[in-house]
Amino acid sequence: MAPPRRTTTSMAIEGLGSSGDIMSGGSWSHRLVRPMVRPLVGTGVTPNHLTTLRLVTGLGACAALMVGSALWNGWGGILWILSLLLDYADGELARIGKMATPGGHRYDYVVDNLVTSLFFVAIGVGLRQSVLGEWTVLLGVLAGVSVYLCxxxxEALDRRLPAGDKALSGAFGFNPEDVLYLAAPLAWCDWLLPLLVGAAVGAPVAMAVIGLNLLRHRKSVTTDPSLPGVIVGAAKRQG
Incomplete structure (x- = not known):
């Protein structure tokens, strides 16, 4: 008899233990938010609540940075730091509270991509009165779209890698996305233009590298007829 079909949902549940911030919680940011999150376990507060706060504060940071003034850049930096910490807090609450779900993981993924992408677009809009003029808007869109596609x-590459491996891995207690913390002090110091130019150059390069790696892994994956629509490589890494 053919083995039972592995659905996308069941694979997502099994894979949550190896996805990003739910994997181990060993980064410095996880250690920072853990004492704040632990009292929330059992109170009715869910990871999705924190993800929603992450969305609200992230959009607030974007709105502030679009103004383009020193005062609003200051508030934008503060809201951005808070949003990044909430991004870790939702995963940490899911991990220690055993509340990880495929839906929550998907919500977190969509919010992260949306907020981070809009952040660079907002910087570009806010810098439209700088020496580069309206070109900063185009640079912001280029950086934002590239970050979104990254x-x-x-995410697609992670699903094809062995359990525990990540397309973007960190080191020494830092994750790749921790570089975004630097945006806050750069906003406070009025140094957002170099950040924008760097992102407009670096993000497309990173997108191309990840895309090439994904193509390379897709060529090595086959489909098992007994598991319709499910990639064998993803199924094998669970067993």
């Missing part, structure tokens, strides 16, 4: 491609 997230999409990295």
């Amino acid at each position: 997230g999409v491609l990295a």
Whole structure:
């Protein structure tokens, strides 16, 4: 008899233990938010609540940065730091509270991609009165779209890698996305233009590298007829 079909939902549940911030919680950011999150376990607060706060504060940071003034850049930096910490807090609450779900993981993924992408667009809009003029808007869109596609491609690549491996891995207690913390002090110091130019150059390069890695892994994956619509490589890494 053919083995039972592995659905996308069941694979997502099994894979949550190896996805990003739910994997081990060993980064410095996880250690920072853990004492704040632990009292929330059993109170009715869910990871999705924190993800929603992450969305609200992230959009607030974007709105502030679009103004383009020193005062609003200051508030934008503060809201951005808070949003990044909430991004870790939702995963940490899911991990220690055993509340990880495929839906929650998907919500977190969509919010992360959306907020981070809009952040660079907002910087570009806010810098339209700088020496580069309206070109900063185009640079912001280029950086934002590239960052969004980096997230999409990295997620697709993660599903094809062995359990525990990541398309973008960190080191020494830092995750790749921790570089975004630097945006806050750069906003406070009025140094957002170099950040924008760097992102407009670096993000497309990163997107291309991840995309090439994804193509390389897709060529090595076959489909098992007994598991319709499910990639064998993803199924094998669970067993």
